[in-house]
Amino acid sequence: MTTKDTYFYAIGRRKGAVAQIKLFQSKGNITINKKPIEEVFPSKESIDYIKYPLELTKKMNKNAIDIKVSGGGISGQSGAIRLGISRALVISDSSYRSILKNKGLLTRDSRVKESKKYGLVKARKAKQYSKR
DSSP, rough: OOOOOOOEEEEEEEEEEEEEEEEEEOOEEETTEEHHHHHHSSHHHHHHHHHHHHHTTTOOOOOOEEEEESOOOHHHHHHHHHHHEEEEEEEOOOGGHHHHHHTTSSOOOOOOOOOOOTTSSSSSSSOOOOOO
């Protein structure tokens, strides 16, 4: 995570998703992969989940955010974006750190899918045992 002249850059990860966040100080919209946020995440719950760090820091309509996200599904991508936005806000102003840390927004959720084992159907699921 580095600070640039025109924007603050951060990376967020969750499950298989990686989000690259550019937080601009100018007023603007949130774009994900050069599309509006409503087009990428149609459900209101996902959008509210992503915007939560901005609501806490009262920066809702004060920043333009450009996001590149790849990998994972809807849940993983929204979690990666949320972590990336939280990290970018801390880089822009270190006074937000205590607010975001108390709500657990700066902690990376390290849970990932367990890999499949040979001889099994999934990671732990086995075929039904037949004695006779």
